[in-house]
């Protein structure tokens with residue numbers, strides 16, 4: 025499951041509305057900023073990565089299989105937040121989805137490799153998964169921090 029697997033046509037109205045109202049909605053300087061649901065989802069994936077690192081050390085391949093499934097099928101932010109994010113990333117949406125899809129695939133791949141209990145191959149697949157996280161972060165994280173939290 026990817027973060028943005030949604031019917032874009034059905035979103036068109038809400039999207040336009042939110043775009044029009046976005047200056048009123050978020051990013052109000054006077055109020056404390058609520059973290060995105062996406063942030064909690066990301067933190068959970070970060071914890072999953074730590075679990076996998078520990079499982080590799082113990083050659084506990086079953087845990088690697090189970091935990092990579094959690095990453096591949098990570099939860100999605102609620103619809104309202106997806107709309108906010110889509111309104112913000114605009115034409116970058118396909119790049120964002122593409123990164124998310126790569127992480128999904130890399131996590132699935134890691135799970136399959138872990139089933140074969142080949143430690144070297146698991147480490148290589150884990151590195152690929154980490155790379156997929158890193159490339160989305162390099163492209164998007166800073167602008168999310170700036171836009172949604174007013175951080176520079």
Ligand code: HEC
Nearest residue numbers: 060063066067069070073120123124127157160164165168
């Ligand atoms: C499609 C883009 C995308 C992918 C893929 C992605 N992330 Fe993220 N990640 C983000 C964005 C955007 C943020 C900033 C969110 C925020 O600050 O609310 C973030 C933030 C995080 C954070 C919080 C750290 C911080 O303080 O900003 C962690 C942990 C994290 N990601 C882990 C992961 C892991 C692990 C993976 C891969 C398994 C991953 N992410 C894949 C976009 C992505």
